[in-house]
Amino acid sequence: MPDLVIRNLHANITGTDTEILKGIDLQMSKGEIHAIMGPNGSGKSTLSHVLMGHPGYEVTEGEVLFEGQNLLDLAADERSRAGLFLSFQYPFAVPGVTVANFIRMAVNAHRKGGPDGVDNPVRIPEFRKQILEAMELLHIDKSMASRSLNDGFSGGEKKRFEILQMAMLQPKIAVLDETDSGLDIDALRIVSDGINRLVGPNMGTLIITHYQRILDYVKPDQIHVLMDGRIVRSGGAELAHELETSGYADIAKEVVN
Amino acid sequence: MAPETADIDLGEYQWGFHDEENPVIKIERGLNEDVIRQISAHKGEPKWMLDFRLDAYEIFLSKPMPNWGADLSGIDFDNIFYYLKPAESNARSWDDVPDTIKNTFERLGIPEAERKFLAGVGAQYESEVIYHSLKKELEDQGILFLDTGQALLEHEDLFREHFASIIPSADNKFAALNSAVWSGGSFIYVPPGVRIEQPLQAYFRINAENMGQFERTLIIVDEGAYVHYVEGCTAPTYSSDSLHSAVVEILVKKGGRCRYTTIQNWSNNVYNLVTKRAVAEEDATMEWVDGNLGSKVTMKYPAVVLKGERAHGEILSIAFAGEGQSLDAGGKVTHAAPNTTSVITSKSISKDGGRSSYRGLLRVNKGAEGSKSKVVCDALIIDPESRTDTYPYINIMADQVDVGHEATVSRLGEEQIYYLMSRGLSEGEASGMIVAGFVEPITKELPLEYAVEMNRLIQLQMEGSVG
Numbered sequence A: 001m002p003d004l005v006i007r008n009l010h011a012n013i014t015g016t017d018t019e020i021l022k023g024i025d026l027q028m029s030k031g032e033i034h035a036i037m038g039p040n041g042s043g044k045s046t047l048s049h050v051l052m053g054h055p056g057y058e059v060t061e062g063e064v065l066f067e068g069q070n071l072l073d074l075a076a077d078e079r080s081r082a083g084l085f086l087s088f089q090y091p092f093a094v095p096g097v098t099v100a101n102f103i104r105m106a107v108n109a110h111r112k113g114g115p116d117g118v119d120n121p122v123r124i125p126e127f128r129k130q131i132l133e134a135m136e137l138l139h140i141d142k143s144m145a146s147r148s149l150n151d152g153f154s155g156g157e158k159k160r161f162e163i164l165q166m167a168m169l170q171p172k173i174a175v176l177d178e179t180d181s182g183l184d185i186d187a188l189r190i191v192s193d194g195i196n197r198l199v200g201p202n203m204g205t206l207i208i209t210h211y212q213r214i215l216d217y218v219k220p221d222q223i224h225v226l227m228d229g230r231i232v233r234s235g236g237a238e239l240a241h242e243l244e245t246s247g248y249a250d251i252a253k254e255v256v257n
Numbered sequence B: 001m002a003p004e005t006a007d008i009d010l011g012e013y014q015w016g017f018h019d020e021e022n023p024v025i026k027i028e029r030g031l032n033e034d035v036i037r038q039i040s041a042h043k044g045e046p047k048w049m050l051d052f053r054l055d056a057y058e059i060f061l062s063k064p065m066p067n068w069g070a071d072l073s074g075i076d077f078d079n080i081f082y083y084l085k086p087a088e089s090n091a092r093s094w095d096d097v098p099d100t101i102k103n104t105f106e107r108l109g110i111p112e113a114e115r116k117f118l119a120g121v122g123a124q125y126e127s128e129v130i131y132h133s134l135k136k137e138l139e140d141q142g143i144l145f146l147d148t149g150q151a152l153l154e155h156e157d158l159f160r161e162h163f164a165s166i167i168p169s170a171d172n173k174f175a176a177l178n179s180a181v182w183s184g185g186s187f188i189y190v191p192p193g194v195r196i197e198q199p200l201q202a203y204f205r206i207n208a209e210n211m212g213q214f215e216r217t218l219i220i221v222d223e224g225a226y227v228h229y230v231e232g233c234t235a236p237t238y239s240s241d242s243l244h245s246a247v248v249e250i251l252v253k254k255g256g257r258c259r260y261t262t263i264q265n266w267s268n269n270v271y272n273l274v275t276k277r278a279v280a281e282e283d284a285t286m287e288w289v290d291g292n293l294g295s296k297v298t299m300k301y302p303a304v305v306l307k308g309e310r311a312h313g314e315i316l317s318i319a320f321a322g323e324g325q326s327l328d329a330g331g332k333v334t335h336a337a338p339n340t341t342s343v344i345t346s347k348s349i350s351k352d353g354g355r356s357s358y359r360g361l362l363r364v365n366k367g368a369e370g371s372k373s374k375v376v377c378d379a380l381i382i383d384p385e386s387r388t389d390t391y392p393y394i395n396i397m398a399d400q401v402d403v404g405h406e407a408t409v410s411r412l413g414e415e416q417i418y419y420l421m422s423r424g425l426s427e428g429e430a431s432g433m434i435v436a437g438f439v440e441p442i443t444k445e446l447p448l449e450y451a452v453e454m455n456r457l458i459q460l461q462m463e464g465s466v467g
Helices: A044-052 A076-082 A099-112 A124-137 A142-146 A155-169 A185-198 A238-256 B033-043 B047-062 B099-107 B110-117 B136-140 B148-154 B156-162 B173-181 B414-421 B427-443 B448-463
Strands: A004-013 A019-028 A033-037 A057-066 A084-087 A094-098 A173-177 A204-209 A222-227 A230-235 B120-125 B128-134 B144-147 B186-190 B200-205 B216-221 B226-234 B242-244 B247-252 B257-264 B270-280 B285-292 B297-300 B303-306 B312-321 B326-335 B341-350 B355-364 B372-381 B387-396 B402-411
Touching: A004 A044, A019 A033, A019 A044, A019 A057, A019 A222, A019 A230, A033 A044, A033 A238, A044 A057, A044 A076, A044 A084, A044 A173, A044 A204, A076 A084, A076 A099, A076 B414, A084 A155, A094 A099, A094 B414, A094 B427, A099 A124, A099 A142, A099 A155, A099 B427, A124 A142, A124 A155, A124 A185, A155 A185, A222 A238, A230 A238, B033 B047, B033 B173, B047 B173, B099 B110, B099 B120, B099 B200, B110 B120, B110 B200, B110 B448, B120 B144, B128 B136, B128 B144, B128 B148, B144 B148, B148 B156, B148 B186, B148 B216, B156 B216, B173 B247, B173 B270, B186 B200, B186 B226, B216 B226, B216 B257, B247 B257, B247 B285, B257 B270, B257 B448, B270 B285, B270 B312, B285 B297, B285 B326, B303 B312, B303 B341, B312 B326, B312 B355, B312 B427, B312 B448, B326 B341, B326 B372, B341 B355, B341 B387, B341 B427, B355 B372, B355 B402, B372 B387, B372 B427, B387 B402, B414 B427, B427 B448
Parallel strands: A033 A204, A033 A222, A084 A173, A173 A204, B120 B200, B186 B216, B200 B226, B216 B247, B226 B257, B242 B270, B247 B270, B257 B285, B270 B297, B270 B303, B285 B312, B297 B326, B303 B326, B312 B341, B326 B355, B341 B372, B355 B387, B372 B402
Antiparallel strands: A004 A019, A004 A057, A222 A230, B120 B128, B144 B186
16 A cells, blocks of 8 residues: 555635635555645645644544555644654744754654654754754755754755754655745755655655746656646646646636536 | 641632741841841851841842832831741751651642653742752853852852842842841852753742741853743732742843742742842853742842843743732843843733732943843733733843833633633633643743643642632
8 A cells, every 4th residue: 555545625715614625535545745736726735734734724534544544533743653754844933942943852852753752862962963964955054953943044044944843754655845936946946856855765745836937857657737725637747748838728628527 | 746837718829838847946036137147047148148148138238129110118127037047957868858848849740740741950048048959960061059058168269259248238228138037049050061951940939927038049050051040939828928038139140041940939928029139240150030929918020130241031921810929020131242132021910919020120231232032921801800001111221222111901701711612621720721722832831841830830829719
């Protein structure tokens, strides 16, 4: 069975009848790169947050299996410790909490979540080495380690910080929600390089994007087009270029017909 | 007799246990002239102090209860014990402290902290300081650090010159009460130019039910000298109330500096009504770092009077009000000389229906031209049941002053917590981290050991509130 299996997933905004996801089916495994493309308001970000366990959405139908385990039974922190990661489109600021302390706490939470379930905190020198390496990979200035989480970060710094966390937590499946938005071309190249270095036999990624731009750097195995809460088409990398030239409107017509 | 420590259901509060009582003296409940005479007689005080006490008692009786701030209607003055002497003497060695009491202070980590990083320690249990120490080399430099009652007997002239000179009995009803029945507290004198690099710490422990603790602290920092004094406090959890009403007076002479740090963690049945005021002379600096986590009700507004030119005052306060707690805290600064500066930073957190208020007074007197002040108060509300209020009073009577005031109120965001949880932190860890970050501008001012303790206490409070 694939590592991530999404079957007929329906989700509402919590406490309302507003259905955003209207039956999503998708399967992927570690080592694979999938992209979800779609116009604004199609449900792309909602899908990423429903997978991560955002309290603002409730699943009304369907299931999500992560390595065979029912993901929807888990709280967001348990999903993270199980190996799911979400790079936020709009990360939150937490003043007074430094990047280094936060990532160390997160790393330790993951280590604690291991099979033996006991505290096994990372040793500081080892942690320091790891984070410095990851920061170098992403061309992040060392001074970020002592800044407050996303507090006063530029758009580009926020995105790099998200990928830094991904590098440190080493998820099995990483969902990247509009990681390319707000990045200039140089930053996009650096972040993409970082993603390419991290994707491999132990990690798969689901790239959610509005534009095919990032897909020039991170080559997807499969592309899915999301419209009005459903995946309306899936295909290989060539689908991105088709979309780029003809736009979503043509597909919309196609789907209606 | 074997010491017995009764453990009760602590809930989130770690220090709610109490010891079996074995007092040397315990004066009957309630307050009257005879109780005051007994206290004074037991202490063998000079007559002027008895007269001072009796006069203060008259003032206490004549003043109405405050009709502002927190609700004090639950205080039953007749039900309080005003004096309890727990041990024969004020020991200089922990070995001479009765076992029960020594064990309690060991549980509180005081002897360990003393060994690790303190220059001196005073430990008060009920009404009396039962242990006192000061490093030999500091004693040799002429530093005085002893319990206030002892200072009255041993250094009467110095004591009398300053006692009640900054906070007179008539200052407010609870200052009058303290003046009438005061016992224990710290007396510190730092000679000119002497800097004490490690903190001095006092720890205040209430043990008996319905106890009243009325310590009196007097600190004199002479010219160019420096001291950092830290106080901590806890009490057992009982179903009926106790009362803590202290008075702290500080004089910082020309060019001196005093930092006074409080980590208040009373159990949730203690009324904590404290008057604290410092006078800073020319080029002197006074800093209050005031952390309030415990108590049922707290009313406390550490004050600085900037009396000399270029004096600087700083007040950093944290209030964390949980279920059933009302914390009315803040600060007061009076600019009474030209070119004086002050900063008030207040952070409050309210959760589980708790109520916190910032109440501050900034006053710039006529003639205090060129003064600058900045007031920042931020409130964080954890859940919709909780409440926060801000009462910033500003009174400026001088020209050419620079005064800034900022206030924010924020709510602990579900999405902010979700963001941290998505990285693997539990809900409690996530909310604790957000709160620790919120108070970080203040905890970073604490010595490492206390910053760790403060963050641990906040984490405990937050973990108790979720899941």
